[in-house]
Amino acid sequence: MAKTTKNSGEKQVPSILDKITLLPSDKVLGVIIALLFAISLIVVYSSSAQLAYRHGLSTEFYLRKHVITLLGTAAIMVVAYLIPVKIVRWSAPLLYVIAIGLTIAAYFVGHEGEDAWRTLPIGPIKFQPSEILKVATVMFVADRLSRLNINLSNVHLLPTTFNVKRWWTDIKQRNIIFREMLPILLPIGLSCAIILPAHNSSTLIIFIITMIMLYVAGIKWKEIAKVVVVAAVVAMPIMFIFGRGDTAEGRVSRFFKSEVDYSKKTMDKYSDSFRSKMAVHNGGPLGVGAGHSVMRARLTHPESDYLFALVVEEFGSIIAFIIILLYLWIFFRSIRIFDNCQWLYAGLLVMGLALILLVHAFVHISVSLGCIPETGQNLPFLTNGRTSMWIMGGVMGLILGISRQVLRGTLVPSDRRSAQSKL
Numbered sequence: 020m021a022k023t024t025k026n027s028g029e030k031q032v033p034s035i036l037d038k039i040t041l042l043p044s045d046k047v048l049g050v051i052i053a054l055l056f057a058i059s060l061i062v063v064y065s066s067s068a069q070l071a072y073r074h075g076l077s078t079e080f081y082l083r084k085h086v087i088t089l090l091g092t093a094a095i096m097v098v099a100y101l102i103p104v105k106i107v108r109w110s111a112p113l114l115y116v117i118a119i120g121l122t123i124a125a126y127f128v129g130h131e132g133e134d135a136w137r138t139l140p141i142g143p144i145k146f147q148p149s150e151i152l153k154v155a156t157v158m159f160v161a162d163r164l165s166r167l168n169i170n171l172s173n174v175h176l177l178p179t180t181f182n183v184k185r186w187w188t189d190i191k192q193r194n195i196i197f198r199e200m201l202p203i204l205l206p207i208g209l210s211c212a213i214i215l216p217a218h219n220s221s222t223l224i225i226f227i228i229t230m231i232m233l234y235v236a237g238i239k240w241k242e243i244a245k246v247v248v249v250a251a252v253v254a255m256p257i258m259f260i261f262g263r264g265d266t267a268e269g270r271v272s273r274f275f276k277s278e279v280d281y282s283k284k285t286m287d288k289y290s291d292s293f294r295s296k297m298a299v300h301n302g303g304p305l306g307v308g309a310g311h312s313v314m315r316a317r318l319t320h321p322e323s324d325y326l327f328a329l330v331v332e333e334f335g336s337i338i339a340f341i342i343i344l345l346y347l348w349i350f351f352r353s354i355r356i357f358d359n360c361q362w363l364y365a366g367l368l369v370m371g372l373a374l375i376l377l378v379h380a381f382v383h384i385s386v387s388l389g390c391i392p393e394t395g396q397n398l399p400f401l402t403n404g405r406t407s408m409w410i411m412g413g414v415m416g417l418i419l420g421i422s423r424q425v426l427r428g429t430l431v432p433s434d435r436r437s438a439q440s441k442l
Contacts, residue, residue, distance in 0.1 A: 045422040048352050051345050052096075052415060055400040056089055058330075058342065063403045065310050066322040066329050081322075081403065088405050092412035099416025104365050104424060107417065108165075111158040115206065118155035121148035122213050138406075146406040149214045149221055153228075154414060156210040157371035160229050163202050164236045165364035171237035174199050176246050203233070204246065211254070220394035224382065226250065228374045235370050236363070291319050295328040296389040299336075306335030322403040324395055327387035346380040346399070349373065353418055359425045369421050372414045379411075 060082070067081035125139040125148050138145040164171065175195045178186050186192045207229045211222045233243050298314035301307060312332045315321040321329045331339045353373030360366035376399050383398040385391045397407040400415075424430035 045352055045356065045419060045426075048349060048415070048419060048422070051349055051352075052400060055342075055345060056093075059089065059401045060085065061309060062326060062330055062333075062401060063322060065312065065333060066315055066326055067403060085403055088403075088408050091405070092400075092408045095409050095412040096416035096419070099413045100420040100423065102417070102420060104362070104368070104421055104430060107158065107368070108162055108364050111155070111162045114151075115155040115159040118148060118152040119209070119213060122152050122217075124148070126216070144405065146409075149218055150406050150410045152210055152214060153221065153225055153375060154372070154410060156206060156225055157228065157232070157375060158368060159206050160203070160232060161364050161367035161371055163206065164232070164367055165362075167199070167202065169199070172239060174203070174238050174242065176200055176204060176233075176238065176242045177249065215257075218395070220382065220396060224378055224396070228371060228378055231374055232367055232371050236367055291325060292386070292389055292393060294318050295325045295387050298325070298328040298332040299388060302332040302335050302339075304335050304337055306331070306333045306338065309333050323397055324383075324393065325387050326398050326402045327384050330401075331387075342401075343380075343384065346377060349415075350377045356418065356422045356425060360421070360430065362430060365421050365424075365430055369418055372418050375414055376411065 063085045064078060064082045067078050067085075121139060128139065139148050167174065177200060178192050178195055180186075180189075180192060186196060207226065210225055214225065215222045230243055230247065234240055294314050294317050298312065298318070301313060307313075310333070312321075312329055314332055315329055318325045318328070327339065327342075330342065350373050353369055357366045357369045357373075360369065379396050379399050382391070382394055382396045383402075386393055386396070397404050399411045400408065402408075421430065
């Protein structure tokens with residue numbers, strides 16, 4: 020059949036590729052996730068050598084396990100992708116309550132061991148409900164902000180007077196407390212308080228992400244700064260008293276401890292933070308080659324907490340820099356989706372979810388490079404861990420789902436308030 024042309028006045032025969040509408044969304048994001056999945060297979064296979072030796076298993080066993088994890092992540096991503104944003108908003112309060120309940124339950128029926136306060140067993144699977152609570156908090160805060168019937172630029176996050184008596188006698192102060200402050204800050208404070216005893220860094224991550232969301236929504240930075248100051252003065256001491264204060268203090272002290280007496284120390288006496296920096300130094304621009312890492316046998320958790328250091332050692336700083344660019348690319352593509360949203364809730368949800376990915380990635384990278392003390396945060400889509408991988412799959416699926424609805428013009432808000440970007 021001869022191909023028709025525009026000049027002949029007849030319609031062109033469409034390509035079969037033009038008819039494929041399966042999973043329409045931001046295709047660039049899809050390619051980035053596929054690249055991260057491929058990288059994940061390589062680095063997890065290499066980094067699991069110590070784990071295999073410790074448990075008397077083979078690296079192929081952990082590779083097969085990780086393939087299953089990736090397939091599960093892809094399935095979760097597709098399911099989350101297909102959920103309309105209206106359903107996500109409707110379910111946000113329910114998911115938040117369930118996540119709160121599961122996180123509290125982990126304190127009573129969690130597995131014994133170093134993650135006793137973090138993991139909850141369901142059959143053969145152990146998962147960290149606090150990871151679900153992070154996502155649920157973002158969803159719920161976005162919902163609360165979108166339902167406020169006032170201009171967000173005029174919102175007060177704290178009372179405007181230090182006179183406590185006026186908080187209850189002055190109508191303006193009561194309105195600030197019950198109509199502005201509590202609807203926004205109560206879910207944030209509750210999430211932080213519940214996660215605090217188990218994971219200090221996760222508490223800080225939730226707080227940072229939600230504060231950025233408040234600013235993106237249009238709340239003045241001066242109001243946010245007041246909350247940050249109050250949190251630093253009041254909440255930080257509580258974090259070290261009721262949180263994992265001993266663990267945090269030990270990690271900070273090891274981070275700042277000088278380790279220069281090489282002649283009198285064996286490798287086993289160095290901290291993981293120092294070994295991680297040695298791995299980065301060994302890698303150089305091009306790396307030592309896949310499977311040739313020296314520090315993977317020395318780091319406590321090279322397959323999770325210090326995976327990025329292993330990537331630098333084996334594949335070099337150039338590949339590591341490309342991975343950093345991929346995470347930044349995900350974030351900036353999410354900003355593009357945010358800018359195209361005509362619904363405050365959808366826009367804030369995209370921004371909050373993208374921040375979860377970005378903050379986790381850069382906290383992990385900062386730890387691996389020795390910039391901050393150890394936190395135990397995984398590298399999204401790369402590290403060996405089912406809970407983290409599945410949660411991040413759901414996060415990315417929701418972002419892609421909103422992108423799909425924006426492209427199709429089906430993202431119809433329940434109100435006509437639009438999200439204004441302040442980035």
